Amino acid sequence: MGARLRKQVRALVLRRYVRVRAQGADAYGRTLAAVRLRPAAFSGQASVALDSLLVVSGWAWAYDPEHAVAKRRREQELAQAAGRGLWKCSLAAPVxxxxxxxxxxxxxxxHWGSCSW
Structure with a gap:
């Protein structure tokens, strides 16, 4: 599954301008950052949050403990309903x-033995 996620992130990031903004550290001292993608420099198109793209495509959970981004939960529900990414094998109870x-x-x-990737 990790290889599939790496492939997805590579496809999303390739040939795009990436903006990384540090936002502090987690409990283990790791840097937390916001990653945004834009198709081309000065294109006028709005940048898109990488985490949102991963949730929409089903490769990330909508983790938002402070409920700062209301649409993330809905994005995850849509990915689950469509059987994308992590939800491809339609687990009855996600882990x-x-x-x-x-x-x-x-x-x-x-949990995943019957899933053909």
Missing amino acids: RPGVWRAFNRQEKST
Whole structure:
């Protein structure tokens, strides 16, 4: 699944101008940043948030604990309904990322084993 996500991000970022703005650090000291994409410099087209594109395409969860971006949850619901990205195999009960990381190989296979990528 990680390889599929890398491929998706590469396709979104390739041949675009990327603006990265640091927004502090997380609890582990890692830099948090906002990443925005624009098709070409000075094109006049508005930039688009990379996280929004990933949620819409189904490759990211809509994590917004402070509810600052109301549309993210709806974007995730649409991706789930369309069976895009992480939601392709239409899991009855999606597994939150923190739980997924704790799974061993057999548990992951149980949830995704029948999914043909």
